Amino acid sequence: MLPFDFEYYRPETLKEAVERYQFLEHQGKQPTYFSGGTELITLGRINLAYADAVIDMKEIAECNMKEFNGDHLVLGSALSLTQIEEANPFPLLTSVASEVADHTARGKITLGGNICAQIFYREAVLPFLLADSQVIIVGPEGIRNVQINEIFQEHLRLKKGELLVQTVTDRRFIGAPFFAKKRRQQWDTGYPLITVAALKIGQEIRLAISGLCPFPFRSEEMEVYINRWGQSLEARIDGALSVLPKSILDDVEGSADYRIFVLRNLLMDALQALG
Amino acid sequence: MRRREGEETVASRTITLNINGEERNVMVRNADTLLYTLRGKLGLSGSKPGCLNGDCGACTVNVDGWPMKSCLMLAVEAEGKKVMTIEGLRNAPIQQAFVKEFAFQCGYCTPGFIMNCHALLEQHPNADDKTIKEWLESNICRCTSYIEIEKAVKSVLRGHSGGS
Numbered sequence: 001m002l003p004f005d006f007e008y009y010r011p012e013t014l015k016e017a018v019e020r021y022q023f024l025e026h027q028g029k030q031p032t033y034f035s036g037g038t039e040l041i042t043l044g045r046i047n048l049a050y051a052d053a054v055i056d057m058k059e060i061a062e063c064n065m066k067e068f069n070g071d072h073l074v075l076g077s078a079l080s081l082t083q084i085e086e087a088n089p090f091p092l093l094t095s096v097a098s099e100v101a102d103h104t105a106r107g108k109i110t111l112g113g114n115i116c117a118q119i120f121y122r123e124a125v126l127p128f129l130l131a132d133s134q135v136i137i138v139g140p141e142g143i144r145n146v147q148i149n150e151i152f153q154e155h156l157r158l159k160k161g162e163l164l165v166q167t168v169t170d171r172r173f174i175g176a177p178f179f180a181k182k183r184r185q186q187w188d189t190g191y192p193l194i195t196v197a198a199l200k201i202g203q204e205i206r207l208a209i210s211g212l213c214p215f216p217f218r219s220e221e222m223e224v225y226i227n228r229w230g231q232s233l234e235a236r237i238d239g240a241l242s243v244l245p246k247s248i249l250d251d252v253e254g255s256a257d258y259r260i261f262v263l264r265n266l267l268m269d270a271l272q273a274l275g
Numbered sequence: 276m277r278r279r280e281g282e283e284t285v286a287s288r289t290i291t292l293n294i295n296g297e298e299r300n301v302m303v304r305n306a307d308t309l310l311y312t313l314r315g316k317l318g319l320s321g322s323k324p325g326c327l328n329g330d331c332g333a334c335t336v337n338v339d340g341w342p343m344k345s346c347l348m349l350a351v352e353a354e355g356k357k358v359m360t361i362e363g364l365r366n367a368p369i370q371q372a373f374v375k376e377f378a379f380q381c382g383y384c385t386p387g388f389i390m391n392c393h394a395l396l397e398q399h400p401n402a403d404d405k406t407i408k409e410w411l412e413s414n415i416c417r418c419t420s421y422i423e424i425e426k427a428v429k430s431v432l433r434g435h436s437g438g439s
Protein backbone atom coordinates (compact mmCIF):
# COMPACT_ATOMS: atom_id res chain seq x y z
CA MET A 1 0.00 0.00 0.00
CA LEU A 2 1.31 3.42 -0.88
CA PRO A 3 1.75 5.92 1.96
CA PHE A 4 0.45 8.88 -0.04
CA ASP A 5 -2.64 9.66 -2.07
CA PHE A 6 -2.88 10.66 -5.71
CA GLU A 7 -5.41 11.50 -8.38
CA TYR A 8 -5.68 8.91 -11.15
CA TYR A 9 -6.48 9.66 -14.80
CA ARG A 10 -6.72 7.27 -17.72
CA PRO A 11 -6.82 9.38 -20.92
CA GLU A 12 -7.69 7.77 -24.25
CA THR A 13 -5.79 10.19 -26.48
CA LEU A 14 -2.31 11.69 -26.50
CA LYS A 15 -3.79 15.18 -26.57
CA GLU A 16 -5.83 14.47 -23.45
CA ALA A 17 -2.76 13.05 -21.67
CA VAL A 18 -0.53 16.03 -22.45
CA GLU A 19 -3.27 18.55 -21.62
CA ARG A 20 -4.01 16.79 -18.35
CA TYR A 21 -0.33 16.94 -17.41
CA GLN A 22 -0.18 20.68 -18.14
CA PHE A 23 -3.43 21.35 -16.30
CA LEU A 24 -2.24 19.51 -13.20
CA GLU A 25 1.09 21.31 -13.26
CA HIS A 26 -0.63 24.67 -13.51
CA GLN A 27 -2.57 23.70 -10.41
CA GLY A 28 0.75 23.31 -8.60
CA LYS A 29 0.52 19.52 -8.55
CA GLN A 30 3.25 16.98 -9.20
CA PRO A 31 1.87 14.77 -12.00
CA THR A 32 3.60 11.72 -13.41
CA TYR A 33 3.07 9.53 -16.46
CA PHE A 34 2.30 5.97 -15.48
CA SER A 35 2.77 3.09 -17.86
CA GLY A 36 3.31 -0.21 -16.05
CA GLY A 37 3.51 1.85 -12.89
CA THR A 38 5.91 -0.53 -11.17
CA GLU A 39 8.35 2.24 -10.32
CA LEU A 40 5.84 4.40 -8.44
CA ILE A 41 4.27 1.36 -6.78
CA THR A 42 7.53 -0.20 -5.56
CA LEU A 43 9.59 2.93 -4.86
CA GLY A 44 6.59 4.90 -3.59
CA ARG A 45 5.99 2.29 -0.91
CA ILE A 46 9.39 3.07 0.61
CA ASN A 47 9.17 6.82 0.03
CA LEU A 48 11.66 6.91 -2.84
CA ALA A 49 9.11 8.11 -5.39
CA TYR A 50 6.16 10.46 -5.11
CA ALA A 51 3.38 11.89 -7.27
CA ASP A 52 0.10 13.52 -6.40
CA ALA A 53 -1.48 12.81 -9.78
CA VAL A 54 -0.99 9.85 -12.07
CA ILE A 55 -1.70 9.79 -15.82
CA ASP A 56 -2.05 6.16 -16.92
CA MET A 57 -1.19 5.76 -20.60
CA LYS A 58 -2.32 2.19 -21.17
CA GLU A 59 -5.60 3.14 -22.91
CA ILE A 60 -3.96 5.34 -25.55
CA ALA A 61 -4.11 3.55 -28.94
CA GLU A 62 -0.79 4.92 -30.26
CA CYS A 63 0.99 3.68 -27.14
CA ASN A 64 -0.27 0.16 -27.81
CA MET A 65 0.75 -0.14 -31.46
CA LYS A 66 2.69 -3.21 -32.51
CA GLU A 67 2.94 -3.40 -36.29
CA PHE A 68 5.10 -3.05 -39.36
CA ASN A 69 4.43 0.12 -41.27
CA GLY A 70 6.16 -0.54 -44.59
CA ASP A 71 9.76 -1.26 -43.69
CA HIS A 72 9.47 0.03 -40.16
CA LEU A 73 8.49 -1.71 -36.95
CA VAL A 74 6.40 0.54 -34.73
CA LEU A 75 6.20 -0.39 -31.05
CA GLY A 76 4.04 1.52 -28.59
CA SER A 77 5.51 2.56 -25.25
CA ALA A 78 2.68 0.98 -23.22
CA LEU A 79 3.22 -2.53 -24.58
CA SER A 80 4.22 -4.87 -21.82
CA LEU A 81 7.51 -6.69 -22.23
CA THR A 82 5.52 -9.96 -22.24
CA GLN A 83 3.39 -8.75 -25.16
CA ILE A 84 6.57 -7.98 -27.08
CA GLU A 85 8.11 -11.32 -26.15
CA GLU A 86 5.02 -13.28 -27.23
CA ALA A 87 4.74 -11.46 -30.58
CA ASN A 88 8.53 -11.49 -31.14
CA PRO A 89 8.66 -8.89 -33.93
CA PHE A 90 12.32 -7.97 -33.16
CA PRO A 91 14.35 -10.99 -32.00
CA LEU A 92 17.16 -8.94 -30.39
CA LEU A 93 14.58 -7.00 -28.38
CA THR A 94 12.84 -10.23 -27.36
CA SER A 95 16.14 -11.66 -26.24
CA VAL A 96 17.06 -8.60 -24.14
CA ALA A 97 13.57 -7.85 -22.80
CA SER A 98 12.97 -11.45 -21.75
CA GLU A 99 15.81 -11.09 -19.23
CA VAL A 100 14.28 -8.09 -17.44
CA ALA A 101 12.77 -8.97 -14.05
CA ASP A 102 10.76 -12.22 -14.31
CA HIS A 103 8.01 -13.46 -16.60
CA THR A 104 5.06 -12.36 -14.46
CA ALA A 105 6.55 -8.93 -13.67
CA ARG A 106 7.19 -8.43 -17.39
CA GLY A 107 3.43 -8.65 -17.88
CA LYS A 108 3.27 -5.33 -16.02
CA ILE A 109 6.56 -3.66 -16.93
CA THR A 110 6.24 -1.79 -20.23
CA LEU A 111 8.65 -0.87 -22.98
CA GLY A 112 8.33 2.89 -22.41
CA GLY A 113 8.44 2.49 -18.65
CA ASN A 114 11.67 0.55 -18.82
CA ILE A 115 13.30 3.04 -21.21
CA CYS A 116 12.24 6.00 -19.02
CA ALA A 117 12.74 4.39 -15.58
CA GLN A 118 15.14 5.57 -12.87
CA ILE A 119 16.80 2.19 -12.40
CA PHE A 120 20.38 1.86 -13.77
CA TYR A 121 19.72 -1.16 -15.94
CA ARG A 122 16.91 -0.29 -18.40
CA GLU A 123 18.04 -3.08 -20.72
CA ALA A 124 15.11 -2.62 -23.13
CA VAL A 125 16.74 0.48 -24.58
CA LEU A 126 19.84 -1.39 -25.81
CA PRO A 127 18.37 -2.83 -29.05
CA PHE A 128 17.05 0.57 -30.09
CA LEU A 129 20.43 2.24 -29.51
CA LEU A 130 22.02 -0.42 -31.70
CA ALA A 131 19.40 -0.11 -34.44
CA ASP A 132 19.48 3.71 -34.67
CA SER A 133 15.71 3.64 -34.00
CA GLN A 134 13.58 6.74 -34.07
CA VAL A 135 11.51 7.71 -31.05
CA ILE A 136 8.20 9.49 -31.38
CA ILE A 137 7.67 11.96 -28.56
CA VAL A 138 4.66 14.10 -27.84
CA GLY A 139 4.42 17.05 -25.49
CA PRO A 140 3.07 20.56 -25.00
CA GLU A 141 4.95 21.74 -28.10
CA GLY A 142 3.55 18.99 -30.32
CA ILE A 143 5.01 15.82 -31.73
CA ARG A 144 8.65 15.16 -32.60
CA ASN A 145 10.56 12.34 -34.16
CA VAL A 146 14.17 11.97 -33.01
CA GLN A 147 16.97 9.45 -33.57
CA ILE A 148 17.33 7.71 -30.23
CA ASN A 149 21.11 8.13 -30.02
CA GLU A 150 20.65 11.89 -30.15
CA ILE A 151 18.19 12.00 -27.28
CA PHE A 152 19.19 9.07 -25.09
CA GLN A 153 22.24 10.31 -23.26
CA GLU A 154 22.34 8.43 -19.98
CA HIS A 155 18.58 8.83 -19.98
CA LEU A 156 15.88 9.84 -22.43
CA ARG A 157 16.13 13.64 -22.43
CA LEU A 158 12.45 14.52 -22.42
CA LYS A 159 11.23 18.05 -21.82
CA LYS A 160 8.73 18.70 -19.05
CA GLY A 161 5.34 17.19 -19.89
CA GLU A 162 6.65 15.14 -22.83
CA LEU A 163 6.02 11.45 -23.16
CA LEU A 164 7.49 8.68 -25.25
CA VAL A 165 4.83 7.34 -27.63
CA GLN A 166 6.58 4.84 -29.90
CA THR A 167 9.87 3.48 -31.17
CA VAL A 168 10.29 3.05 -34.93
CA THR A 169 12.92 0.62 -36.19
CA ASP A 170 14.08 -0.05 -39.74
CA ARG A 171 13.47 -3.64 -40.82
CA ARG A 172 17.07 -4.05 -42.01
CA PHE A 173 18.30 -3.97 -38.40
CA ILE A 174 15.64 -6.38 -37.25
CA GLY A 175 16.93 -9.33 -39.24
CA ALA A 176 20.64 -8.66 -38.58
CA PRO A 177 22.74 -11.19 -36.61
CA PHE A 178 22.87 -10.33 -32.93
CA PHE A 179 24.24 -11.35 -29.56
CA ALA A 180 22.61 -10.64 -26.20
CA LYS A 181 23.57 -11.97 -22.80
CA LYS A 182 22.72 -10.93 -19.26
CA ARG A 183 24.89 -11.96 -16.34
CA ARG A 184 23.30 -11.77 -12.91
CA GLN A 185 24.75 -11.61 -9.45
CA GLN A 186 23.47 -15.13 -8.88
CA TRP A 187 21.01 -17.69 -10.29
CA ASP A 188 18.84 -17.08 -13.33
CA THR A 189 16.57 -14.55 -11.63
CA GLY A 190 18.98 -12.75 -9.28
CA TYR A 191 19.68 -9.04 -9.51
CA PRO A 192 21.19 -7.91 -12.81
CA LEU A 193 24.92 -7.40 -13.14
CA ILE A 194 25.82 -6.77 -16.77
CA THR A 195 24.03 -7.12 -20.09
CA VAL A 196 25.85 -6.91 -23.40
CA ALA A 197 23.91 -6.57 -26.64
CA ALA A 198 25.56 -6.50 -30.05
CA LEU A 199 24.29 -6.25 -33.60
CA LYS A 200 26.27 -7.02 -36.75
CA ILE A 201 25.51 -4.82 -39.73
CA GLY A 202 27.57 -6.02 -42.69
CA GLN A 203 31.10 -6.25 -41.28
CA GLU A 204 30.44 -3.77 -38.48
CA ILE A 205 29.69 -4.85 -34.91
CA ARG A 206 27.76 -2.43 -32.75
CA LEU A 207 27.89 -2.68 -28.99
CA ALA A 208 25.60 -1.55 -26.16
CA ILE A 209 25.97 -2.26 -22.45
CA SER A 210 23.77 -2.07 -19.35
CA GLY A 211 24.86 -2.52 -15.73
CA LEU A 212 28.43 -1.29 -16.10
CA CYS A 213 27.66 2.38 -15.45
CA PRO A 214 24.64 3.99 -13.76
CA PHE A 215 23.08 4.20 -17.23
CA PRO A 216 22.83 2.00 -20.33
CA PHE A 217 24.91 3.16 -23.29
CA ARG A 218 26.14 2.41 -26.77
CA SER A 219 29.81 3.25 -27.26
CA GLU A 220 31.09 4.15 -30.73
CA GLU A 221 34.61 4.53 -29.24
CA MET A 222 34.51 0.91 -28.09
CA GLU A 223 33.11 -0.15 -31.47
CA VAL A 224 36.19 1.30 -33.24
CA TYR A 225 38.43 -1.16 -31.35
CA ILE A 226 35.97 -4.05 -31.57
CA ASN A 227 35.94 -3.69 -35.36
CA ARG A 228 39.73 -3.85 -35.83
CA TRP A 229 39.38 -7.08 -37.71
CA GLY A 230 43.11 -7.58 -38.38
CA GLN A 231 43.87 -7.85 -34.65
CA SER A 232 43.46 -10.73 -32.19
CA LEU A 233 40.22 -10.97 -30.18
CA GLU A 234 42.18 -10.14 -27.01
CA ALA A 235 43.69 -6.98 -28.54
CA ARG A 236 40.30 -5.82 -29.80
CA ILE A 237 38.76 -6.33 -26.35
CA ASP A 238 41.70 -4.66 -24.54
CA GLY A 239 41.29 -1.69 -26.86
CA ALA A 240 37.56 -1.50 -26.19
CA LEU A 241 38.09 -1.69 -22.42
CA SER A 242 40.63 1.15 -22.61
CA VAL A 243 37.90 3.57 -23.64
CA LEU A 244 35.20 2.69 -21.11
CA PRO A 245 33.18 5.53 -19.61
CA LYS A 246 34.59 6.78 -16.29
CA SER A 247 31.67 6.04 -13.97
CA ILE A 248 31.90 2.26 -13.45
CA LEU A 249 29.43 0.97 -10.85
CA ASP A 250 31.07 -0.27 -7.67
CA ASP A 251 28.38 -1.55 -5.28
CA VAL A 252 27.09 -4.57 -3.39
CA GLU A 253 25.90 -6.20 -6.61
CA GLY A 254 29.47 -6.18 -7.95
CA SER A 255 32.71 -4.24 -7.54
CA ALA A 256 34.01 -2.18 -10.45
CA ASP A 257 36.81 -4.70 -11.05
CA TYR A 258 34.41 -7.61 -11.04
CA ARG A 259 32.06 -5.87 -13.47
CA ILE A 260 34.95 -5.26 -15.88
CA PHE A 261 36.04 -8.89 -15.54
CA VAL A 262 32.49 -10.05 -16.40
CA LEU A 263 32.32 -7.56 -19.26
CA ARG A 264 35.60 -8.85 -20.71
CA ASN A 265 34.21 -12.39 -20.80
CA LEU A 266 30.92 -11.24 -22.31
CA LEU A 267 32.78 -9.31 -25.02
CA MET A 268 34.75 -12.45 -25.83
CA ASP A 269 31.48 -14.41 -26.13
CA ALA A 270 30.00 -11.68 -28.35
CA LEU A 271 32.99 -11.58 -30.68
CA GLN A 272 33.15 -15.35 -30.91
CA ALA A 273 29.43 -15.45 -31.74
CA LEU A 274 29.52 -12.66 -34.32
CA GLY A 275 32.99 -13.25 -35.78
CA MET B 276 -13.41 19.71 7.27
CA ARG B 277 -12.56 16.13 8.12
CA ARG B 278 -13.28 13.54 5.50
CA ARG B 279 -15.74 10.84 6.47
CA GLU B 280 -14.86 7.19 5.97
CA GLY B 281 -16.23 5.98 2.61
CA GLU B 282 -16.56 9.44 1.10
CA GLU B 283 -15.42 9.91 -2.53
CA THR B 284 -12.55 12.37 -3.07
CA VAL B 285 -10.13 13.06 -5.93
CA ALA B 286 -7.95 10.35 -4.41
CA SER B 287 -10.57 7.69 -3.70
CA ARG B 288 -13.78 6.39 -5.25
CA THR B 289 -16.03 3.40 -5.70
CA ILE B 290 -15.02 1.12 -8.54
CA THR B 291 -16.52 -2.06 -9.96
CA LEU B 292 -14.20 -5.01 -10.25
CA ASN B 293 -14.96 -8.26 -12.01
CA ILE B 294 -13.55 -10.87 -9.65
CA ASN B 295 -14.01 -14.59 -10.12
CA GLY B 296 -16.91 -13.87 -12.47
CA GLU B 297 -18.75 -11.57 -10.04
CA GLU B 298 -19.10 -7.79 -10.23
CA ARG B 299 -17.98 -6.31 -6.91
CA ASN B 300 -18.30 -2.64 -5.96
CA VAL B 301 -15.58 -1.44 -3.68
CA MET B 302 -14.40 1.90 -2.35
CA VAL B 303 -10.67 2.26 -2.91
CA ARG B 304 -7.96 4.87 -2.65
CA ASN B 305 -6.35 5.30 -6.08
CA ALA B 306 -3.14 4.37 -4.30
CA ASP B 307 -4.44 0.99 -3.07
CA THR B 308 -2.87 -2.03 -4.68
CA LEU B 309 -5.06 -4.80 -6.03
CA LEU B 310 -3.54 -7.12 -3.40
CA TYR B 311 -4.54 -4.83 -0.55
CA THR B 312 -8.03 -4.39 -2.00
CA LEU B 313 -8.61 -8.12 -2.48
CA ARG B 314 -7.47 -9.00 1.00
CA GLY B 315 -8.44 -5.98 3.07
CA LYS B 316 -11.64 -4.85 1.38
CA LEU B 317 -13.11 -7.86 -0.39
CA GLY B 318 -12.25 -10.58 2.11
CA LEU B 319 -10.34 -12.58 -0.50
CA SER B 320 -7.29 -13.46 1.55
CA GLY B 321 -6.04 -16.32 -0.64
CA SER B 322 -3.55 -14.07 -2.44
CA LYS B 323 -0.63 -13.72 -0.06
CA PRO B 324 1.49 -10.69 0.78
CA GLY B 325 5.18 -11.55 0.71
CA CYS B 326 7.75 -9.03 -0.44
CA LEU B 327 5.18 -6.44 -1.68
CA ASN B 328 7.87 -5.56 -4.20
CA GLY B 329 7.17 -7.81 -7.19
CA ASP B 330 9.89 -10.30 -6.30
CA CYS B 331 8.28 -13.34 -4.67
CA GLY B 332 5.05 -14.10 -6.59
CA ALA B 333 3.01 -15.02 -3.47
CA CYS B 334 0.39 -12.44 -4.48
CA THR B 335 -0.07 -13.72 -8.07
CA VAL B 336 -3.61 -13.61 -9.50
CA ASN B 337 -4.79 -13.86 -13.11
CA VAL B 338 -5.86 -10.74 -15.00
CA ASP B 339 -7.54 -11.38 -18.35
CA GLY B 340 -6.00 -14.84 -18.28
CA TRP B 341 -2.40 -13.74 -17.62
CA PRO B 342 -0.47 -13.97 -14.35
CA MET B 343 -0.17 -10.69 -12.48
CA LYS B 344 1.59 -9.85 -9.23
CA SER B 345 -1.27 -8.11 -7.47
CA CYS B 346 1.16 -6.06 -5.35
CA LEU B 347 2.36 -4.44 -8.61
CA MET B 348 -1.11 -3.39 -9.77
CA LEU B 349 -3.39 -0.68 -8.47
CA ALA B 350 -6.99 -1.72 -7.89
CA VAL B 351 -8.10 1.12 -10.18
CA GLU B 352 -6.02 -0.37 -13.00
CA ALA B 353 -8.06 -3.58 -12.77
CA GLU B 354 -11.34 -1.86 -13.66
CA GLY B 355 -12.74 -3.36 -16.88
CA LYS B 356 -10.58 -6.47 -16.59
CA LYS B 357 -11.37 -10.00 -15.45
CA VAL B 358 -9.54 -10.83 -12.25
CA MET B 359 -9.31 -14.39 -11.02
CA THR B 360 -7.96 -15.24 -7.58
CA ILE B 361 -7.26 -18.61 -6.01
CA GLU B 362 -10.79 -18.49 -4.53
CA GLY B 363 -12.14 -18.60 -8.11
CA LEU B 364 -10.53 -21.95 -8.85
CA ARG B 365 -12.65 -24.91 -7.76
CA ASN B 366 -10.78 -28.18 -7.85
CA ALA B 367 -9.05 -27.25 -11.11
CA PRO B 368 -6.66 -29.85 -12.60
CA ILE B 369 -3.63 -27.90 -11.35
CA GLN B 370 -5.04 -27.88 -7.79
CA GLN B 371 -5.58 -31.63 -7.92
CA ALA B 372 -2.06 -32.07 -9.26
CA PHE B 373 -0.57 -30.03 -6.40
CA VAL B 374 -2.36 -32.28 -3.90
CA LYS B 375 -1.39 -35.47 -5.71
CA GLU B 376 2.29 -34.49 -5.93
CA PHE B 377 2.49 -32.94 -2.41
CA ALA B 378 3.73 -29.79 -4.12
CA PHE B 379 3.82 -27.70 -0.95
CA GLN B 380 5.02 -27.75 2.62
CA CYS B 381 3.95 -24.65 4.59
CA GLY B 382 1.67 -23.64 1.68
CA TYR B 383 2.31 -19.89 1.79
CA CYS B 384 3.56 -19.69 -1.79
CA THR B 385 0.96 -22.16 -3.09
CA PRO B 386 -1.89 -19.82 -4.20
CA GLY B 387 0.58 -17.72 -6.19
CA PHE B 388 2.21 -20.75 -7.79
CA ILE B 389 -1.16 -22.25 -8.65
CA MET B 390 -2.43 -19.05 -10.27
CA ASN B 391 0.76 -18.76 -12.32
CA CYS B 392 0.55 -22.43 -13.37
CA HIS B 393 -3.15 -22.07 -14.18
CA ALA B 394 -2.41 -19.17 -16.53
CA LEU B 395 0.43 -21.12 -18.11
CA LEU B 396 -1.92 -24.02 -18.81
CA GLU B 397 -4.44 -21.66 -20.40
CA GLN B 398 -1.93 -19.72 -22.50
CA HIS B 399 0.49 -22.49 -23.41
CA PRO B 400 -1.13 -25.92 -22.92
CA ASN B 401 1.79 -27.45 -24.82
CA ALA B 402 4.51 -25.54 -22.97
CA ASP B 403 8.01 -26.93 -23.36
CA ASP B 404 10.55 -27.15 -20.53
CA LYS B 405 12.05 -23.75 -21.36
CA THR B 406 8.65 -22.03 -21.18
CA ILE B 407 7.74 -23.80 -17.93
CA LYS B 408 11.02 -22.68 -16.35
CA GLU B 409 10.66 -19.12 -17.62
CA TRP B 410 7.13 -18.77 -16.19
CA LEU B 411 7.76 -20.51 -12.88
CA GLU B 412 10.91 -18.54 -12.10
CA SER B 413 8.52 -15.71 -11.19
CA ASN B 414 7.61 -17.43 -7.91
CA ILE B 415 9.69 -18.29 -4.89
CA CYS B 416 9.07 -21.17 -2.47
CA ARG B 417 10.99 -20.80 0.79
CA CYS B 418 10.32 -24.43 1.61
CA THR B 419 11.87 -25.38 -1.75
CA SER B 420 9.11 -27.65 -3.02
CA TYR B 421 10.35 -26.97 -6.54
CA ILE B 422 10.73 -30.56 -7.73
CA GLU B 423 7.20 -31.45 -6.66
CA ILE B 424 5.80 -28.25 -8.18
CA GLU B 425 7.50 -29.05 -11.48
CA LYS B 426 6.04 -32.57 -11.36
CA ALA B 427 2.56 -31.18 -10.67
CA VAL B 428 2.71 -28.75 -13.59
CA LYS B 429 4.06 -31.30 -16.00
CA SER B 430 1.39 -33.82 -15.01
CA VAL B 431 -1.31 -31.49 -16.33
CA LEU B 432 0.46 -30.14 -19.40
CA ARG B 433 -0.09 -31.86 -22.71
CA GLY B 434 2.93 -33.66 -24.05
CA HIS B 435 4.46 -34.34 -20.63
CA SER B 436 3.95 -37.69 -19.00
CA GLY B 437 4.35 -36.14 -15.56
CA GLY B 438 7.33 -36.07 -13.29
CA SER B 439 10.00 -36.23 -16.00
Ligand SMILES: Cc1cc2nc3c(=O)[nH]c(=O)nc-3n(C[C@H](O)[C@H](O)[C@H](O)COP(=O)(O)OP(=O)(O)OC[C@H]3O[C@@H](n4cnc5c(N)ncnc54)[C@H](O)[C@@H]3O)c2cc1C
Nearest residue numbers: 035036037038039101110112113114116121122163164329
Ligand atom coordinates in the same frame (compact mmCIF):
# COMPACT_ATOMS: atom_id res chain seq x y z
C1 LIG C 1 10.40 -7.57 -9.62
C2 LIG C 1 11.08 -6.47 -10.40
C3 LIG C 1 12.26 -6.76 -11.08
C4 LIG C 1 12.89 -5.78 -11.85
N1 LIG C 1 13.98 -6.11 -12.59
C5 LIG C 1 14.51 -5.21 -13.45
C6 LIG C 1 15.53 -5.54 -14.37
O1 LIG C 1 16.00 -6.69 -14.41
N2 LIG C 1 15.98 -4.58 -15.22
C7 LIG C 1 15.45 -3.32 -15.22
O2 LIG C 1 15.84 -2.48 -16.04
N3 LIG C 1 14.50 -2.99 -14.37
C8 LIG C 1 14.02 -3.88 -13.49
N4 LIG C 1 13.01 -3.52 -12.64
C9 LIG C 1 12.60 -2.13 -12.57
C10 LIG C 1 11.54 -1.92 -13.57
O3 LIG C 1 11.99 -2.36 -14.80
C11 LIG C 1 11.25 -0.53 -13.78
O4 LIG C 1 10.70 -0.06 -12.62
C12 LIG C 1 10.30 -0.60 -14.95
O5 LIG C 1 11.08 -0.68 -16.11
C13 LIG C 1 9.40 0.40 -15.09
O6 LIG C 1 8.49 -0.03 -16.08
P1 LIG C 1 6.99 0.40 -15.93
O7 LIG C 1 6.31 0.15 -17.21
O8 LIG C 1 6.40 -0.19 -14.72
O9 LIG C 1 7.23 1.97 -15.80
P2 LIG C 1 6.54 3.06 -14.90
O10 LIG C 1 6.69 2.73 -13.48
O11 LIG C 1 5.18 3.32 -15.42
O12 LIG C 1 7.44 4.32 -15.28
C14 LIG C 1 8.81 4.41 -14.91
C15 LIG C 1 9.22 5.89 -15.08
O13 LIG C 1 9.16 6.27 -16.45
C16 LIG C 1 8.19 7.29 -16.68
N5 LIG C 1 7.48 6.88 -17.88
C17 LIG C 1 6.85 5.68 -18.09
N6 LIG C 1 6.41 5.61 -19.34
C18 LIG C 1 6.75 6.78 -19.94
C19 LIG C 1 6.56 7.29 -21.25
N7 LIG C 1 5.95 6.57 -22.18
N8 LIG C 1 7.03 8.54 -21.51
C20 LIG C 1 7.65 9.26 -20.56
N9 LIG C 1 7.88 8.82 -19.31
C21 LIG C 1 7.43 7.59 -19.01
C22 LIG C 1 7.31 7.30 -15.45
O14 LIG C 1 6.80 8.59 -15.21
C23 LIG C 1 8.29 6.86 -14.37
O15 LIG C 1 9.05 7.95 -13.95
C24 LIG C 1 12.36 -4.48 -11.88
C25 LIG C 1 11.18 -4.17 -11.18
C26 LIG C 1 10.54 -5.16 -10.46
C27 LIG C 1 9.26 -4.80 -9.76
Ligand code: FES
Nearest residue numbers: 325326327332346
Ligand atom coordinates in the same frame (compact mmCIF):
# COMPACT_ATOMS: atom_id res chain seq x y z
S1 FES D 1 4.04 -9.91 -2.55
FE1 FES D 1 3.76 -9.51 -4.65
S2 FES D 1 5.49 -10.39 -5.54
FE2 FES D 1 5.89 -10.61 -3.41
Ligand code: FES
Nearest residue numbers: 380382416417418
Ligand atom coordinates in the same frame (compact mmCIF):
# COMPACT_ATOMS: atom_id res chain seq x y z
S1 FES E 1 5.54 -24.40 0.54
FE1 FES E 1 6.36 -23.04 2.00
S2 FES E 1 6.96 -21.35 0.81
FE2 FES E 1 6.41 -22.78 -0.65
